[in-house]
Amino acid sequence: MEVRKVLxxxxxxxxxxxxILADIKMNPPLGPDxxxxxxxxxxxxxxxxxxEQEVSSERWIDIPEDVLNVLSIWRxxxxxxxxxxxxxxxxxxxxxxxxxxxxxxGSHKPNTAVPQAYYNKVFGxxxxxxxxxxxxxxSALSFACCQYGIECxxxxxxxxxxxxxxxxxxxxxxxxxxxxxxxxxTKAGRDILEKDPDTPGSLGIAISEAIEEAVADESGQTxxxxxxxxxxxxxxxxxxxxxxxxxxxxxxxxxxxxxGCAGGGSNFAGIAYPYIYDKINGKEVAxxxxxxxxxxxxxxxxxxxxxxxxxxxxxxxxxxxxxHTFVPAPIHAGGLRYHxxxxxxxxxxxxxxxxxxxxxxxxxxxxxxxxxxxxxxxPAPETNHALACxxxxxxxxxxxxxxxVILFCFSGHGLIDLAAYDRYFAGELKDYVLxxxxxxxxxxxxxxxxxxxxxxxx
Amino acid sequence: MEVRKVLxxxxxxxxxxxxILADIKMNPPLGPDxxxxxxxxxxxxxxxxxxEQEVSSERWIDIPEDVLNVLSIWRxxxxxxxxxxxxxxxxxxxxxxxxxxxxxxGSHKPNTAVPQAYYNKVFGxxxxxxxxxxxxxxSALSFACCQYGIECxxxxxxxxxxxxxxxxxxxxxxxxxxxxxxxxxTKAGRDILEKDPDTPGSLGIAISEAIEEAVADESGQTxxxxxxxxxxxxxxxxxxxxxxxxxxxxxxxxxxxxxGCAGGGSNFAGIAYPYIYDKINGKEVAxxxxxxxxxxxxxxxxxxxxxxxxxxxxxxxxxxxxxHTFVPAPIHAGGLRYHxxxxxxxxxxxxxxxxxxxxxxxxxxxxxxxxxxxxxxxPAPETNHALACxxxxxxxxxxxxxxxVILFCFSGHGLIDLAAYDRYFAGELKDYVLxxxxxxxxxxxxxxxxxxxxxxxx
Numbered sequence: 027m028e029v030r031k032v033l034x035x036x037x038x039x040x041x042x043x044x045x046i047l048a049d050i051k052m053n054p055p056l057g058p059d060x061x062x063x064x065x066x067x068x069x070x071x072x073x074x075x076x077x078e079q080e081v082s083s084e085r086w087i088d089i090p091e092d093v094l095n096v097l098s099i100w101r102x103x104x105x106x107x108x109x110x111x112x113x114x115x116x117x118x119x120x121x122x123x124x125x126x127x128x129x130x131x132g133s134h135k136p137n138t139a140v141p142q143a144y145y146n147k148v149f150g151x152x153x154x155x156x157x158x159x160x161x162x163x164x165s166a167l168s169f170a171c172c173q174y175g176i177e178c179x180x181x182x183x184x185x186x187x188x189x190x191x192x193x194x195x196x197x198x199x200x201x202x203x204x205x206x207x208x209x210x211x212t213k214a215g216r217d218i219l220e221k222d223p224d225t226p227g228s229l230g231i232a233i234s235e236a237i238e239e240a241v242a243d244e245s246g247q248t249x250x251x252x253x254x255x256x257x258x259x260x261x262x263x264x265x266x267x268x269x270x271x272x273x274x275x276x277x278x279x280x281x282x283x284x285x286g287c288a289g290g291g292s293n294f295a296g297i298a299y300p301y302i303y304d305k306i307n308g309k310e311v312a313x314x315x316x317x318x319x320x321x322x323x324x325x326x327x328x329x330x331x332x333x334x335x336x337x338x339x340x341x342x343x344x345x346x347x348x349x350h351t352f353v354p355a356p357i358h359a360g361g362l363r364y365h366x367x368x369x370x371x372x373x374x375x376x377x378x379x380x381x382x383x384x385x386x387x388x389x390x391x392x393x394x395x396x397x398x399x400x401x402x403x404x405p406a407p408e409t410n411h412a413l414a415c416x417x418x419x420x421x422x423x424x425x426x427x428x429x430x431v432i433l434f435c436f437s438g439h440g441l442i443d444l445a446a447y448d449r450y451f452a453g454e455l456k457d458y459v460l461x462x463x464x465x466x467x468x469x470x471x472x473x474x475x476x477x478x479x480x481x482x483x484x
Numbered sequence: 485m486e487v488r489k490v491l492x493x494x495x496x497x498x499x500x501x502x503x504i505l506a507d508i509k510m511n512p513p514l515g516p517d518x519x520x521x522x523x524x525x526x527x528x529x530x531x532x533x534x535x536e537q538e539v540s541s542e543r544w545i546d547i548p549e550d551v552l553n554v555l556s557i558w559r560x561x562x563x564x565x566x567x568x569x570x571x572x573x574x575x576x577x578x579x580x581x582x583x584x585x586x587x588x589x590g591s592h593k594p595n596t597a598v599p600q601a602y603y604n605k606v607f608g609x610x611x612x613x614x615x616x617x618x619x620x621x622x623s624a625l626s627f628a629c630c631q632y633g634i635e636c637x638x639x640x641x642x643x644x645x646x647x648x649x650x651x652x653x654x655x656x657x658x659x660x661x662x663x664x665x666x667x668x669x670t671k672a673g674r675d676i677l678e679k680d681p682d683t684p685g686s687l688g689i690a691i692s693e694a695i696e697e698a699v700a701d702e703s704g705q706t707x708x709x710x711x712x713x714x715x716x717x718x719x720x721x722x723x724x725x726x727x728x729x730x731x732x733x734x735x736x737x738x739x740x741x742x743x744g745c746a747g748g749g750s751n752f753a754g755i756a757y758p759y760i761y762d763k764i765n766g767k768e769v770a771x772x773x774x775x776x777x778x779x780x781x782x783x784x785x786x787x788x789x790x791x792x793x794x795x796x797x798x799x800x801x802x803x804x805x806x807x808h809t810f811v812p813a814p815i816h817a818g819g820l821r822y823h824x825x826x827x828x829x830x831x832x833x834x835x836x837x838x839x840x841x842x843x844x845x846x847x848x849x850x851x852x853x854x855x856x857x858x859x860x861x862x863p864a865p866e867t868n869h870a871l872a873c874x875x876x877x878x879x880x881x882x883x884x885x886x887x888x889v890i891l892f893c894f895s896g897h898g899l900i901d902l903a904a905y906d907r908y909f910a911g912e913l914k915d916y917v918l919x920x921x922x923x924x925x926x927x928x929x930x931x932x933x934x935x936x937x938x939x940x941x942x
Contacts (some may be wrong), residue, residue, distance in 0.1 A: 027549055036487050091485055099860045111771050128586060130860040132899065139892055172857050173568075181772070196904035198909055199856045223601050398657050399630050400590035402557045420706075441590065441899050444653035476873050 028109055032273040035100035036249055041089055043261045046299045047265040048085035050377070050483040053198070053344035053369075056331060056476065063341050064357030067275025070241045071250045073149035076142065087261060091289070093141045096173050100129040102138075106436075107271035110400040114418070120121035120279070121416060123436040124270050124297060125403070131196065133406065133438030135166030136295045137251055138262035143170035144249050152247040153177040155240045155374045156209065157232030160186050160408065161193025162438055163253030168202030170229040178307030181207035181215075181235040184228035186360040192442045206231035214337040215236050225251040227363045228353045229290075234337035241339075255334060255343070263296030264434060271300055274433070276343070281311060281433035283419055287412040288315035288324065288382075289361045297435035298427040299370075302379060306483070315371060315382045318390070320458035321354040323347065324375050325380035327468065331476045334366055344478035345372040348464075349471030355458035357387050359407035360444035361437075365468075379484060386457040387412040391450045393417045406438035407446050448455050486567055490731040492560035493555030498726040498932075499547055501719045503602035504757045504828055505889060506543035508835070508941040511802035513790060513826070517935065523748035528699045529708045532606035534600065535874060537716040545719065547599070552632050554598045556585040559723070563731035564894075565884045570878070571878040578737070579874060581894040582728050582755060583861070589654065591864065591896030593624030593711055596720035600709050601628035610705040611635040615665065615690030617645050618746070618818030618866065620650025620896055621711030626660025639665035639673075639693045644818040650900045663933045665931075668938025672696050672795040687822045688813045693794030697897035699797075700927040713792060713801070713826045729758055732891070739769060739891035741785050741877055745848045745870040746773035746782065746840075747819045749826030753894035757828075760837060764941070771838045773829060774873045776848070778916035779812040779824040781805065782833050782840035785926065787933045792824055802936035803830040807929030813916035815845050816864035816904035819895075823926075843872040849908040851875045852898070865897035865904055 054062035054261035055389075065077045072080070076163040079087065101355040106123040126134035146154060154176055157165030171178035180202055187194065194298040197204045198397035207227050208215035214234035218225060225231075234254070240250035252259060274280060284301050286294035297392045301311050316325055323346045331347075334340035339479075367375075374380045394410035396417065397403065405413060416434050423430040440447065449455050497517035512520035523535045530538070531909060537545065566579040584592035604612060612634055616622030621639035629636035638660055645652065645664040655662045665685050672692035676683060683689075690708070710717060725742075742759045744752035752773040759769050764812035775782055775903075781804045785826035790805035802826045806812075810823040825833075832838045853866035855861065855873065870892050881888040896903065903926060907913050 027494070027552050031494060032492055035491060036485070036489060095859075098485065130856075130862065145694065167862055175861065192902040196862065196899070198855065199905050201857065227787070228835045229793055270890065305878050384545070394655065398588075399659065401628055402554075402631065404588065404657055404848060441650070441654070442902075444650040444657070444900075447657050448653050 030107050031107040032276055034269060034272060036098045038096065038272065038446045039094060039102050040265055042086040043089060044264040044268060044303060045082060045085055045261050045301050046302060047083045049234065049303060050084050050370065050372055050373055051481040053478040055341040055343050055482065057341055060476065066334040071237060073146050073151055073249055075145045075149055076258055080256060081241055089224055090144060093403060096140045102269050103128060105270055108401050108412040111397060113418045114396060114400045115417065115424065117424045118421040118428060119420045119432050121420060121432045122274065123434050124266050124438050125294055126266060127403065127436055127439035128442065131162065131165040132441065133162040133166065133264060134266060134296055134435065135163045135242065136169055137296065138253065138259045138292065138438065139145045139166040139170035140173065141262050143167070143176055144244060147174040147248055151176065151249045153179065154249055154251045155179045155236040155360050156251045156253065157181045158237045159183050159229050159363055160278055160470055161190050162361055164202065164204055165196045166194055166481050167251055167253065167430040168197040168200035177350045180204040181209060183207055183227040183232050183305060183360060185356045188440060190447060195452065196442065207235050208456050209235060212238040225353065228336065228406050230336035231337035234339050237339045246376060249327035255371060259292050260299065260368055260370055263292045266296035267298060267300035270297065270433060282430045283312045283314065283432045284413050284414050285316060285432065285434040287362060287408045287437060288317045288367065289408065289456050290364045291323060291371035293435050293437040295368060297372060298380065299388040302374060305379060314415055315380055316382050316383045316385055318359055318362050318411055319384045319386045320357045321348065321363055322384045322460060323365070325384040329372055329376050329473045329478055330470060331470060331478060332366060341473065342475065343369050345369045346375065347472065349468030351471050357458060358443065359411060361408040376480065383415050385411050388455050388457050391455060392413045404440045405436060406440040407443050409437045412437065419482060449459040488565050490563040490734055492727060492730060493937050494556045495728065495901065497552060497556065497560050498723055500544040501547060502722040502726060502758050502761060503540060503543055503545055503719050504760060505541045505715060505898040507761060508828065508831055509939040510831055511936040512550045513799040513801050514934065515799055518889045520708050529695060531604050531609055533603045533607055534716055539718060540716060546701045548602060550598045551602050553678040561586060563728055566859050569855060570856060572858045573875065573878045573882065575878040575882045575890040576886060577890050579878060579890045580732065581892050582724050582726060582851060584863065585894055586899035588867050589620065589627050590899065591620040591624065592724060592754055593621045594627055595723055595748065595754065596711065596717045597624040597628035598631065599624070599720050601632045601634055604707055605632040605634055609634065610706045611637065612707060612709045613637045613670050613694040614692045614709045614711065615687055617641050617687050617821055619648050620819055622660065622662055623651055623654045625709055625711065626655040628766055629660065630658040636660040637697065638662040639657060639667065639690040639692050641665055641685040641687060641813045641818060647903060648900060654900065660746035665693050667693060670696040674919065683811065684814050686794065686807050688794035691793035692797050695793065695797045712750040713824065715828060717750050718753035718757065718826055718828055722757050723756035724754035725756060728755065728891060737889055741750060741770045741772065741888065741890045743772045743870050743873050744776060745820060745866045745890040745895060746775045746825065746829065747866065748822045749829035751893055751895040753826060753829060756838065760832060772841050773838055773874055774843060774869045775842045775871055776815055776817055776820050777842045777844045778815045779806065779821055780842045780918060781823070784918060786930060787830055787834050787936055789928045789936060790812045790824060800933065801827050804833065805930065807926030809929050810926050816901065817869060817915060819866040820869065834938065841873050841891060843869050846915050848872045849913060862898045864892065864898040865901050867895045870895065
C-alpha cells in the first residue's frame with residue numbers, strides 16, 4: 027500500500043506566521059493627497075491590532091492560542107500525494123497538494139477569517155462587514171464570526187449570489203447575513219445600479235459597499251474585513267506553506283515547482299511565501315501564480331497605483347490592476363474575478379521572483395474533472411485553474427523525462443459549485459480573453475495614477 | 485491548547501472487517517417458496533464473491549489491499565472531541581465523534597461502495613445499478629465505480645432528485661448516470677407511475693427498478709449494488725467503529741453510550757458493531773440507533789419477514805418493517821426514508837442488545853444548527869437525528885451530574901443539503917408521526933408474512 031497522506035498532529039501546527047514584509051521592499055499605499063497613508067488613517071476601517079500587523083516588518087508573528095484552538099477544527103491540513111493523478115498522466119513527476127478543502131466552509135479562507143474575527147473581538151468590535159465573490163470568503167467569515175460571537179454582514183457579487191444559492195444558505199447556518207451586491211443599502215451600490223441595473227456585480231463594487239457600511243456605523247463597533255489582497259491576509263495564509271514544508275521534510279521531499287491559483291492572491295501567497303523565503307535565501311524553486319485569462323491581472327495588466335474598490339474608498343495600492351472600474355467576464359471562478367492583485371504578490375512578480383500563468387476556463391474544468399476522476403475529490407472552480415497548470419507541468423516533466431516534484435494548493439472543494447460542472451458537461455462553459463476595448467478602458471482608467479517605484483529586494 | 489482530534493496514520497488502518505454473523509444467530513432469508521434461499525439464488529443480482537461474504541460466519545474478514553488503497557483517499561477518519569458542543573451544553577459528558585463527512589462524496593457510504601465496486605470488478609462485472617435516497621449512496625457508488633472503471637446507473641427517489649439537484653451533478657462528475665425514480669425505464673417504475681403519477685417515490689420502489697435493470701442484462705455483465713441493509717454492507721462499515729476503538733484506546737477512553745442514526749442501518753452498524761462485540765463479551769455499553777418519527781421502523785414496526793423492495797423482487801428478509809408498500813413522509817433525511825431495517829440490526833433490537841430511539845425532524849435540525857454553530861461543521865439531515873439523541877444524552881448526564889463518555893457517528897456533511905436548512909430557518913420544516921391509517925396499512929401488508937423465530941444469541 028502506497029502512502030498517500032502526510033499528516034501532522036495538532037501539536038505540530040506552526041506557532042508563528044511568516045511575514046514576507048521582512049524580506050522584500052514595498053512601495054507604500056497612498057492617500058487621497060498622494061502621500062503615504064499613516065496607520066491611523068485606516069482606523070475607521072480596521073481594528074488597530076490588525077493595522078499593526080498590516081504594517082509590521084517582523085519576520086515571524088506569533089499565532090494566538092485562541093486562534094490555534096479554532097484552526098484545530100480542521101488543521102493541520104493533510105499533504106496528499108496525488109498518486110492516481112500521476113498515473114493517469116503517466117508522468118515521472120511527483121505531485122503533492124495541500125488539501126484546504128477540509129475546513130468547514132470548504133476552502134483556505136478561514137485561515138485568515140479566524141484570526142481576523144479574533145483580533146476584532148479582542149479589540150471590542152461587535153460586527154464585521156465584508157464582500158464575497160464565489161461565496162467562499164463570505165461563508166468563511168460567517169463561520170469565524172460565529173466562533174467568536176460577532177455579527178457578520180456580507181455583500182455577495184450578484185452573479186455568484188444567483189449562481190450559488192447554497193452559499194447564502196451556508197452563511198445563514200452560521201448566522202451570517204448575506205445580500206446581493208450591488209444593493210440598494212449603500213450609496214456605492216445605488217450609484218452603480220442607477221448606471222447599470224443589470225450589472226453582474228464585481229468584487230470592487232462589493233468592497234465599496236462593505237466599507238461604506240462599516241465606516242458609517244457611528245458607534246464605532248463595526249469594522250470591515252477583507253479576505254485577500256492585504257498584507258495581514260497573506261500573513262495568515264502562510265500557515266499553508268509552513269505546514270507543507272514540515273510535511274515534505276518528513277518524507278525527504280522539496281518542490282521544484284510551487285503552484286497556486288491567484289485572484290486577490292491569498293491562496294497563492296499561503297502556499298508560496300514560505301518558499302519565497304527559501305528562494306530569497308538561495309534555494310532553487312519555481313513559483314507560479316495561476317489566474318484566469320478572463321481576469322489576467324498579473325499577465326496582462328500594468329503595475330500601477332490603483333484603488334482596491336470601484337468607489338475609490340480604499341487607498342491607492344501599488345499593484346497589478348485591470349483598473350478599479352473593471353467588471354470581469356462572468357466566469358464561475360468567482361474568487362478569481364478581482365481587478366487587482368495583492369501588492370506583495372505584485373511586487374514579487376515585478377521582481378521576477380514568481381512567474382505568472384493564465385489559463386482559460388474550459389481547460390481549467392478539464393483538469394478539474396481529471397482530478398475528480400482520479401483523486402476522487404471535486405475541486406472548486408478556482409482550484410481548477412491551479413490544476414490546469416499542474417497538468418501542464420506534469421506533461422512537460424514527461425516530455426523532458428524529469429522526476430520533478432510539484433506542490434500545489436488545493437484551495438477548496440467544489441461541492442457547492444456543482445452547477446458549473448453541469449454547464450461544463452452541457453458544453454455551455456465559455457473561454458474569455460480581454461477585448462481590445464477592455465484593454466483600452468483599463469489603460470485609460472489608470473492613466474493619471476502614480477506609478478510604483480521599481481524596487482529590488484534582493 | 486486542548487487537543488480536538490485523534491488521528492491515525494494510514495498504516496494504522498484496520499486490515500480486517502468485523503463480521504457480526506460470527507456472534508449472533510439469524511433467521512435465514514426466505515425465497516418465494518417460503519424456504520431458505522441458497523447463495524446461488526442471488527447470483528443474478530450480486531457477484532459470487534460478495535454473496536460469499538453475505539453468508540460468511542468468519543469473525544474477521546481481510547480487507548483487500550486494493551480496497552485499502554482507495555479508502556486511504558480519506559481514511560482513517562479523525563475521531564474528534566466535540567469540546568465546543570460540550571461547552572455550549574454545559575455538560576459533564578465528554579462527546580466524541582467519527583467524522584465520516586471527509587470522504588469525497590461527503591458521507592460514510594463509500595466505506596462499502598469501494599469494496600463492492602472492487603469485488604464486482606474482480607468478478608468481471610462491467611456495470612452496476614443501484615438506488616439512492618438522499619443521493620449520498622448514489623454519489624458514493626459513482627465515486628467508487630469511477631475508481632475501478634465500472635459504469636454506474638442510479639435510480640434516485642424522486643423527492644430527493646427534485647430537492648437535491650447537486651447530488652445528480654456530483655454523480656455526473658464521477659461519470660454516474662442518475663435518473664429519477666419511479667422512472668419509465670422499468671416495469672416496476674411504470675406500474676407505480678400508472679397508479680400514482682405524483683408519487684414522491686421511495687427507496688423500496690427505486691430498489692425494484694435497479695434490480696430489474698441488473699437482472700435484465702442478458703450479457704451477465706451487470707449486477708446490482710445495495711448501500712445498506714445487507715450483511716456484507718454492515719460488514720464493510722465496521723471500519724468506522726474499529727478505527728474509533730483504536731483511537732479511543734490511544735487516549736484511554738471507552739464510551740458509555742454509542743449513537744448512530746439508522747435508516748437501513750449501515751452507518752449505525754458501522755460505529756456500533758465493534759462495540760456489540762464487546763458487549764456480547766461482557767463490556768457495559770449502551771447502544772442507540774436513532775430513526776425519524778416519520779419512518780419509525782425499529783420503534784413502531786413489527787419484526788416480520790418482508791421484502792426489501794416494493795415490487796417484491798428481493799427475498800423475504802427477517803426485519804423490522806413498515807411494510808414494503810410504505811411510502812414515508814417527505815422528510816429531508818432521505819437516507820432514513822426506508823421501510824425496513826437491516827436484519828442484523830433488527831435481530832440485535834429483538835434481543836435487547838440495542839435500544840432504539842426516534843426523534844422528530846425539527847428537533848433534529850435544532851441539534852444540527854447547534855453542532856454547526858459550535859463545532860463548525862454542518863451535518864447532513866440524517867446525522868442531525870443522531871445529534872438530537874446526543875444532545876438529549878448530554879443533557880441527561882448534566883442532570884445526573886455524571887461524566888458520561890458519548891461516541892457518535894457524524895455520518896456525513898450537509899453541504900449539498902442546504903436547501904433543507906433554508907426551510908428550517910423559514911419555519912417550513914414539519915414533524916411527522918405515523919397516522920392510525922398508516923399503521924393499519926402496514927399491519928395489513930405484513931398480515932400473511934411468516935414471522936422470524938425469537939432467537940437468542942447470548
